[in-house]
């Protein structure tokens with residue numbers, strides 16, 4: 001995305017609030033106009049009131065100049081209320097769109113992603129984009145009015161001295177531009193270092209157990225110092241430059257005022273200018289010179305907003321899962337087939353090649369094979385987290401991609417080795433926003449072997465972030481109860497009992513013949529008790545797959561018999 005496109009996107013975001021923005025600009029023009037009257041009023045107070053001795057006029061003018069700030073403050077309040085309103089609406093709208101998109105993005109985006117980094121980047125980008133509506137942005141518009149009005153005021157008072165102010169403008173502009181360029185460089189570096197730090201921080205906190213177990217706190221502390229130091233140094237440079245900026249700004253304005261006083265005094269002594277005019281002139285000259293740094297800030301402000309806008313829209317352009325297919329009121333439950341399926345995560349590194357597998361309706365299948373042979377990948381394809389590069393996955397002879405995604409997924413439950421539990425109660429983790437009766441919940445709790453634990457803590461026990469207050473086995477049982485309660489047609493257990501105790505495991509095995517009798521069940525496991533129970537075993541190897549019953553494979557496949565013998569040793 002080019003800078004121009006990013007600006008277009010930003011402008012189109014603001015279009016929605018066009019009327020409010022016009023209102024804010026209206027307020028800005030009125031209040032700048034009122035401010036521009038103040039020096040002329042001061043001049044009259046000085047020349048006609050004090051020096052001319054007109055007491056009545058003096059009181060009137062003083063009262064008018066007291067009312068002006070009150071009117072200005074009222075306009076400002078109104079304008080700020082509207083501006084804060086746009087800002088809040090824009091922030092919500094950008095965050096909501098990002099969140100909606102995030103949960104629909106294809107699964108491969110999340111592989112190896114650091115969640116702190118995703119959160120930090122989105123937050124930073126949205127904050128920068130929203131800053132287009134902050135006070136400073138609108139203030140810049142005021143600055144333009146202020147300069148224009150100031151120059152008019154200067155010309156009205158004395159055009160010769162105005163030329164001096166106009167010569168001063170490019171000098172200050174060049175100095176400020178130099179400082180602004182430096183500040184942009186520092187700011188870009190700061191953003192980059194802060195991002196790296198956020199990524200590192202997320203990664204480190206995620207591995208806090210490893211840090212303790214392997215006693216690598218010193219190494220991590222060193223990394224922290226390196227990364228955090230870089231961020232702090234850049235921040236310090238930016239702050240220092242800000243101080244330089246402000247000091248140079250004040251110094252140059254003071255220099256100009258000094259020259260104007262000297263020239264003004266000469267004109268007063270020659271009776272070419274009144275005292276009040278000199279003061280009014282000096283005030284107008286600050287209206288012209290002071291906003292230059294503010295205007296240069298546009299570039300600085302945009303230098304943060306534009307990269308963030310680009311990154312935000314690059315994120316928003318990431319491919320989402322397609323909810324394609326006609327919605328089905330009654331999804332078809334039937335035989336699933338992988339027909340000539342090939343799949344790779346990375347180009348030219350196929351994980352599955354021309355694979356044919358058949359999962360008969362209501363059958364029980366065990367998927368086995370060495371680590372990395374593609375068992376979880378097959379599950380990912382069946383659940384449509386990924387799509388085959390070649391071949392098709394069929395449900396009742398229909399390509400699963402032709403089914404509406406959410407309805408298709410409504411047919412499947414997965415209990416995996418790495419269960420994710422939300423930071424909520426056991427009940428809510430089991431029900432997952434579906435209304436279920438107490439009896440149904442309790443039955444699922446009993447069947448999953450979770451009953452003893454529930455008797456101990458109750459269904460309303462909070463499990464902590466990703467079930468951190470539970471044991472691995474308890475987490476798996478909750479996932480099991482969840483799968484049973486939702487009563488889907490196809491149930492997949494991916495090493496689902498790796499953490500459960502032997503009693504619970506037996507109980508779960510029994511489910512294959514009771515509660516799950518009618519379901520299509522796919523189990524990834526090497527446990528013999530299960531392998532003996534299932535209708536077919538699919539053994540995945542690097543060269544492809546073999547399938548059969550326990551006896552068929554034990555008698556006809558060397559790899560399988562060797563594996564079983566190893567388990568029996």
Ligand SMILES: Nc1ncnc2c1ncn2[C@@H]1O[C@H](COP(=O)(O)OP(=O)(O)OP(=O)(O)O)[C@@H](O)[C@H]1O
Nearest residue numbers: 111345346351369370371372373374375376377378
């Ligand atoms: N998201 C991914 N991106 C790239 N490669 C991946 C990804 N997920 C898995 N792989 C690779 O794909 C291959 C198959 O992985 P998969 O998880 O399907 O194997 P598995 O048989 O389930 O292994 P395990 O028994 O260890 O759980 C592995 O070589 C793995 O490194």
